[in-house]
Amino acid sequence: MLILQERCEGFTGLEAAIVLIAFVVVASVFAFSVIGAGYFATQQTQSTAYTALQQTGSTLEVLGYVHGIKRADDEIGAIQFNVGLAPGGKYIDFSKMVLTWTTRDEIRIYDANEPLYNTTIDEGKWGIVGIKPTDAAGDTVLESGETYTIYVNLAPGEELGPGEEFSLELTSTSAMSLIISRSAPWQIDNINNLY
Secondary structure: OHHHHHHHHHHHHHHHHHHHHHHHHHHHHHHHHHHHHHHHHHHHHHHHHHHHHHHHOEEEEEEEEEEEEEEEOOEEEEEEEEEEEOOOOOEEEHHHOEEEEEEOOOEEEEEEEEEEEOOOOOOOEEEEEEEEOHHHOOOOEEEOOOEEEEEEEOOOOOOEOOOOEEEEEEEEOOEEEEEEEEEOOOOOOOEEEEO
16 A cells, blocks of 8 residues: 555656646747737737828928017017928928917918919918929929928917917828927017027
């Protein structure tokens, strides 16, 4: 009877080893499945992000400073800034662009000047006053390597006083929106860098 007990103990140890090996194998298979699912989810997320970027189109970026131009009575009456395409952008048709002007007191959509590309912009309108390089002038489609100078001639009564904040949003169906938020300086000069 004593010999039988020794053999049982040896057999129990062998069973424990087999069960331990089975658990390790099952845990390895489970870990591999979880890692595989993680890689799959990451690839799906990346694919979705690239598809969304392709559908939204090109992106505008501000090149340089945003300038506020004094009109009279220590008020800013016009905003001027340069825009270009962000790297990888295709083109943006500015004839379909909508400009929204927002201050603490109002929200207003400014109409585009007629013609859109002109050296003078009417009050209460926006337009393109400069295109670089100069041989690109002739259309209002911003392409890679081009820079447009945008001029917003504020409507009478909408001038910015010292310290006033504003937001300006350029929106198009073929591009992501560009939002510029700045404030007028406390001392207004003829031409002001807006921060």
